[in-house]
Amino acid sequence: MDKLNTEILELYKFIEDNYKNESDEIYYSLELLLNCLVNTKNALANDISKNSGNLSKVGYLYTYATKIENLEEIIGNYLSAFVSDNSNTTEKLKYDDGEKQIVKNYNDYETPHLLSESFTNKKISAFIFEGIKYEVNDWKSALLKLCEILVNKDSDKFLSFVNSDLFSGKKRKYFVFNCREEHYRKIASTNIYVYTCFNTNTICEFMIKLLQEYNIPMDNVYVYLREENAFQKNENSKYSDKNHTEDVKIGKYVRESMRNLSNKHYRFSQDMLDKLTDGDATKKLFGIGIPFFKEVKMGVDIYVLTKDIYGYNRYWKEIFRFNDKDYLIVSQWTKNNADRFINWFKGLSI
Secondary structure, three states: OOHHHHHHHHHHHHHHHHOHHHHHHHHHHHHHHHHHHHHHHHHHHHHHHHOOOOHHHHHHHHHHHHHHHHHHHHHHHHHHHHOOOOOOOOOEEEEOOEEEEOOOOOOOOOOOEOOOOOOOOOOEEEEEEOOEEEEOOOHHHHHHHHHHHHHHHOHHHHHHHHHOHHHEOOOOEOEEEOOOOOOEEEOOOOOEEEEOOOOHHHHHHHHHHHHHHOOOOHHHEEEEEOHHHHHHHHHHOOOOOHHHHHHHHHHHHHHHHHHHHHHOOOOOOHHHHHHHOOHHHHHHHHOOOOOOEEEEOOOOOHHHHOEOOOOOEOEOOOOEEEOOEEEEEEOOOOHHHHHHHHHHHHOOOO
């Protein structure tokens, strides 16, 4: 590590030791920047694909995509170096089927979240997997713990990930054997190391992909956030604009209502499912001109699916399961659509 890197790390350590709130803000800001760079790189990749016949333009776009990728790696390296390893601070209890962490008392502010939500600037405190709660110190630890759990479920399947293209980036593999390189962490009871230098939302995508490979529904995992995240969310929820507040309320009502249906394994008739996946029918039902449902297929980037053909976000990233398929739900709700949805929902045979 050169002198500049050493000075930056020493500076961050000083800020973290003496000004914890400020050090957190630095970390969150860098993570947000990293997330923006990833989104920009994805947009460039789409433009490169659209202009595949124009070699001059592809070369021009690729130059900047490469520069973004290099900057992404630099920032990712700093974020990884800034994270303190407090892995020994959690009490643990040994079981025959592996190591499960003792769950401490949780305050009322903690609510469960799905991995498909956005966690930019959010810190994780624990996650539930198949009814068991695991305390973790950070998102990288959450990824590592999930890997350990999945290894115990089927070690042969997990072993296959080492040579799988599904878990390989352009420059490195995400699973390797006996690695001593920076940013790889060892999975307990194996000689497999997992790459962890990702931003928060990318780690969540990684965890979703692992669950998909094991044919485990995404809603088998629920995430709990730290106290400061919940406080910040409550403060930011005090909107002064009444119309915006009403829009938030109907959006929340739609999301919670459909989540409850999904958790109850509700099945729509084929006729209703056809309507909910059709833009014209959705407009007649709710006054929204794009399909209520968008099917999620394995291997398709969730962030691409949330956008319309013009690149605007139109769907929530949360995945809902109906009729043995995964769907995103349109997010463009206002108070003008509220009565239509409420009447439709009340008419369902629940």
